[in-house]
Amino acid sequence: MTPKGEELTQKGEIPLIFELKRKITASFSAQDDISSAQNSSTKILKMIFVLKGTLTICGLHSKKPLGILTDQQHNLIINSEDLVWKTDHKDHEIFCLDIDLFFLERYLPVEHLGLLNLKKGLETNQLAMFSPQNLHINPEIVTILNNLKTSNHTGFCERLFLEAKVLELLMFQSSQFEHLSENAELRQLKEDEMNRMLAVKEILVNHIDNPFSLRHLAHMVGTNEFNLKRNFKIAFGTTVYGYLNQYKMEMAKTMLLAKNITIAEIANKMGYTYPTHFSNAFKKYFGYLPNKLKSGKLSVLIFRGLENF
Structure with missing residues (x-):
């Protein structure tokens, strides 16, 4: 998650994770619309957690929403330079983490429906979501996000910590998605x-x-x-x-x-x-x-x- 002007960049041989120029913060800038094109390749995934407010995802040349996440919802999407993110309220709290598709493939089985959903979107160059229906943030997810926001690890320990937290979040997303698919x-x-x-x-x-x-x-x-x-x-x-x-x-x-x-x-x-x-x-x-x-x-x-x- 980034305030205005802060960039997410990838670094290292393990295709996880991202490095932040500043400490992870709690929300996007409330002043301007948010563009998702932040030096990210089309294979970058975004874990999005909307704790407060509404996030609308639109095409670069279209005003019609392609996806909407509201209070206490989360999902995982394929990022694209053709997407624009807009927040509808000044009082919002949205947490976003960038991971690489290759990282996801290391931990999910090739036949996982959520992974297939993302790959299909990548092949068709369309907005793709891990879960067709947004998932809901539970107390354990809130705890993980709070720990990410307040972490003071540095260097190698920071990478280990971030990777562990992303895996925990991925576990909850996968578990909720399976619950959704089965019910x-x-x-x-x-x-x-x-x-x-x-x-x-x-x-x-x-x-x-x-x-x-x-x-x-x-x-x-x-x-x-x-x-x-x-x-x-x-x-x-x-x-x-x-x-x-x-x-x-x-x-x-x-x-x-x-x-x-x-x-x-x-x-x-x-x-x-x-x-x-x-x-x-x-x-x-x-x-x-x-x-x-x-x-x-x-x-x-x-x-x-x-x-x-």
Whole structure:
């Protein structure tokens, strides 16, 4: 992801990864339309994560949108000099990572449908997306993006860190794409139903310390409890409270890594009456207690693992 004027360039024998002239930032420039032609070849792929706002992809000589990504959506596309990216809102947060097609081919089977979609677009010189339907950002993806934004690795360690994070993101994109491909219901979820589920998700993350009941949530978005449970599972691959727990644990982990907040304070923010209840939930989710992470004893196993070498 780049602010105005910042370029992404490739470097090194491994055809991954990209090098940034400045630290990865959280959003595109809000002042101007964004052109995707930033010294990139037609074989460069862009992982796009729209955390806030709307990103429209148009042809260079056409005003008709070729693709649109909105709040909390992500996808992987073939980049082209004939594409122009436009943001519709000044208040937006869009994260973009460049990778090479050869890198993708190293990790995905040749018959993978997402890879075939991209190759077909490359052959026909048309906009190609990994998934025909945009995928939805989950709490684990948000954690990875936050770690990319705040990473202070340099040199060889930075390359290892970036490659590891891109592989994690690719894993989530592939997993969600397979879930989408295998579930006809998800492809048939109507736009208004999907919007209700997105609204439920927003309510959940804004009230993590005091969550509403399923019945209350359903009424808040204009549906019933049965449809809420069914459609939320279709949209996000987990239950309502399963998603909430995932979000809380990932947020708690990010807070612990900051090292300027106590476990008791985090437990309170996550809605736990007793820190021990939070610690037990954290261990059940991650496999280790939060105090181990807080003390740095697990530093080699977590996102900032290379810092201690």
